[in-house]
Amino acid sequence: MIRKAIFMQTITVPLGERSYPIHIERGLLAKTGEMIRENLGDIAVAVVSDDHVAPLYMEEVVSSMEKVGLRVCSIVLPHGEQTKCLKSLETLYAFLCEHHLTRKDAIVALGGGVIGDLAGLAAATYLRGVHFVQLPTTLLAQVDSSVGGKVAVNHPRGKNLLGAFYQPELVLIDCDTLRTLDARQVGAGLGEVIKYGCIADEALFEKIERLGSREALAPELDEIIARCCAIKARYVHEDPHDHGVRMQLNFGHTLAHALENTMGYGVLLHGEAVCIGMVAAAGWGEALGVTPAGTGARIERVLKAYGLPTERDERLTRAHLAAVMALDKKAEGDGVRCVILTEIGACTGVVIESGKLAEML
Ligand code: NAD
Ligand code: GLY
Secondary structure, eight states, X not given: OOOOOOOEEEEEEOOGXXXXXXXXXXXXXXXXXXXHHHHHOSOEEEEEEETTTXXXXXXXXXXXXXXXXXXXXXXXXXXXXXGSSHHHHHHHHHHHHHTTOOTTOEXXXXXXXXXXXXXXXXXXXXXXXXXXXEEEOSHHIIIIXXXXXXXXXXXXXXXXXXXXXXOOSEEEEOGGGGGGSOHHHHHHHHHHHHHHHHHHOHHHHHHHHXXXXXXXXXXXXXXXXXXXXXXXXXXXXXXXXXXXXXXXXXXXXXXXXXXXXXXOBTTBOHHHHHHHHHHHHHHXXXXXXXXXXXXXXXXXXHHHHTTOOOSOOTTSOHHHHHHHHHTSTTEETTEEEEEEEEETTEEEEEEEEHHHHHHHO
């Protein structure tokens, strides 16, 4: 029997003095303590998690820290997007004060993007900034939200309205954690993985296309996650504060944000909305003559093979979606800046006039 070699990879996010490693390895959670000690020294650590993730992984993480003599405290918040709010941030500040965390200590986020974004904002602001470590446990967090330093909470007036750029100093990705993640959440992460192929890595897209199912892809997942992290690291290096090329990561997001906004957050998972948005954006690109004909159909076939949504609810009217898109953060004058594929694996930003966008919906 040929056994697949154990996958271990380290990717650096190159940001000069603020560069940091992303380590990818199965079973890595058990080494959290030694990795933190090695990278950040003999410090105190506050682990933040949610009530789905903590029962599965908190004990392992905390005992790995205790084993190497780190002082550790932990807090468990309710799961879900509603936890990404100012009230949770206040709860975290009170917890950190109570446990006397100082500026040389660290906050560790153990969970998906909700916990990562919230704990990251706490790390950025508590005592004007403490060390921050990401232990992402969803596929979306492993390939996207744990890398790049966007941290935020939501406000009743809008999603991610209150935030900062605050890079972690260490990201530890243990793909074994995905075994307990439900299939729908895995799918949402796969949507983002396919997005990376579309915008920046034709070979990755072709590999996903060739594998053709979640079962066939599973043994390749570590390598695929590493590839996505490497792509994200490149974008973050080139544009850490999201003023230019990093916007390409928003392929499929113009319609996705409008769908989430219209249907209510949580009806479609973000990654699912991105899937529908990518097919639509490929169609816009084809209509504009920028994207080669047939690209949208090809992306749609791949998404369907992985059990991902490709069409929006037909009850959502064009006019309404167009109006919501015109309010998009990327609105420019009478148009909206959209990411359009020039081919699979390459893309560009194009301002599409709002009326034209409505016609193409
Ligand atoms: P999430 O954090 O809500 O996690 C999804 C669900 O899975 C939760 O119920 C969670 O408790 C559970 N879960 C997590 N890991 C698990 C595991 N290993 N086993 C079992 N259950 C597990 O959702 P998400 O998709 O990871 O993140 C979404 C959030 O990320 C949104 O708030 C979004 O705005 C944010 N985000 C941020 C960035 C960024 O750059 N900072 C990028 C993309 C998305
Ligand atoms: N999730 C998009 C970004 O980090 O820019």
